[in-house]
Structures are given as structure tokens and as C-alpha cells.
Amino acid sequence: MFCPQCGTTQNDDLKFCKSCGANLSAIRQAVASRETEEKVDWSKAWSQMFLSVPDIDRIRGITPEIKRYNEIKEGVITACVGVGASVFLFFLMQGIILGGNVPPSKAEILSRIWIAGIIPLMIGLGIIFNGLFISKKIVEISKREAQTGPDALKTGAERDALRPADTAEFIPSDFSVTEGTTKHLKSSVPKP
Numbered sequence: 006m007f008c009p010q011c012g013t014t015q016n017d018d019l020k021f022c023k024s025c026g027a028n029l030s031a032i033r034q035a036v037a038s039r040e041t042e043e044k045v046d047w048s049k050a051w052s053q054m055f056l057s058v059p060d061i062d063r064i065r066g067i068t069p070e071i072k073r074y075n076e077i078k079e080g081v082i083t084a085c086v087g088v089g090a091s092v093f094l095f096f097l098m099q100g101i102i103l104g105g106n107v108p109p110s111k112a113e114i115l116s117r118i119w120i121a122g123i124i125p126l127m128i129g130l131g132i133i134f135n136g137l138f139i140s141k142k143i144v145e146i147s148k149r150e151a152q153t154g155p156d157a158l159k160t161g162a163e164r165d166a167l168r169p170a171d172t173a174e175f176i177p178s179d180f181s182v183t184e185g186t187t188k189h190l191k192s193s194v195p196k197p
Contacts (some may be wrong), residue, residue: 008022008024008025008027008029009027009032010022010025010027011024011025011027013025015029068147069140069143069144069147070144072140073136073140073141073143073144074136076132076135076136076140077132077133077136077137079132080129080130080131080132080133080134080135080136081129081133082129083125083126083128083129083132084125084126084128084129084130084133085129086125086129087122087123087124087125087126087127087128087129088122088126089122090121090122090125091119091120091121091122091123091126092119092122093122094118094119094121094122095119098115098116098118098119099116101115102115102116
């Protein structure tokens with residue numbers, strides 16, 4: 006059996022991986038008990054996908070201010086593409102019309118094709134409007150939440166719960182497995 010965590014070859018009798026310590030017996034049980042006719046609930050899959058996007062932005066360090074700035078920038082780019090497409094189509098169609106081989110009824114249609122560039126222009130203006138006004142509210146809400154802190158909305162029991170370990174901090178190894186395990190707990194009795 007291959008260890009799914011580190012990829013080393015392991016004996017089938019082992020309960021734990023010799024290299025990384027992964028629980029191989031649990032993996033064997035999960036593989037053995039897996040249902041072969043498992044159906045996917047797409048409504049849950051889509052909702053999970055859309056709910057997880059803010060977490061990805063948070064992990065990447067994208068704040069609401071950065072998202073708002075990027076949205077306004079994208080709107081300006083889209084609007085400029087619309088203006089550029091309109092100008093290009095106008096001069097292209099005028100060149101075709103002035104070529105002389107176009108009947109007057111078709112020339113009327115060709116002279117108005119530049120209007121197609123209005124579509125990306127309007128979309129760009131809509132994105133800019135959203136970034137300037139609507140996303141501004143989201144930034145204000147996130148700033149308010151940052152000032153009050155996430156603990157302001159928690160109940161007393163949740164606030165007193167054990168905080169997650171900081172994986173970035175360096176903890177020197179101890180001589181015992183149990184030594185230092187209560188590092189994050191608050192002491193109710195003052196030390197003498």
C-alpha cells in the first residue's frame with residue numbers, strides 16, 4: 006500500500022506509516038466502506054463552491070478595499086475596450102462603404118455597426134458604478150467589523166474558548182509529550 010500523505014510504500018500489516026505517521030488503517034477502512042454508487046448533490050456542490058470563494062480571497066490577502074480597486078480598474082478597462090471597438094468598427098465600416106461596391110440599403114446597416122461597441126462600454130460603466138458606490142458599502146461594513154473585532158459578536162462561552170494555535174510560531178521541543186500542552190489555556194489560579 007502507498008501512503009497517501011507521503012507516497013512511500015508500506016507493508017499492508019502496518020497501522021501507521023513509518024515515514025510520516027499517517028493512520029493507514031483508517032485509510033483502508035475508508036476505501037473499503039466507500040459506496041460505489043454515491044450520487045453527487047450538485048446543489049450542495051455549487052453552494053459550497055460559491056461559499057468558499059471569500060475564504061480563498063482572505064487566504065490570498067485580498068481585502069475588500071483591494072477588491073473594490075480591482076473592480077473599478079476592470080470597469081475602466083471594459084469601458085475603454087467598448088470605446089475602442091466602436092471607433093474601430095466605425096472607421097472599418099466607413100472604409101467598406103466608401104469602397105463603392107455596397108448598395109445604399111446595405112450601406113445604411115454597415116454605417117451603424119459601430120453601435121455594437123456600446124455594449125462593452127455600458128458594461129464597463131456598470132462595473133465602475135458598482136465599484137464606486139455599492140462596493141464602498143461593503144468596504145465600510147468590513148472596516149466596521151474590523152474595528153469592533155470578531156469577538157464582539159461572540160457569546161461569553163465562545164470568547165473564552167481555546168484560541169487556535171499559531172502555526173507560524175516556533176515552539177521548542179520538550180522532553181515530554183505532555184509537557185507544554187496547556188500553553189494556550191488561561192490560568193484561573195494566579196501563580197505564586
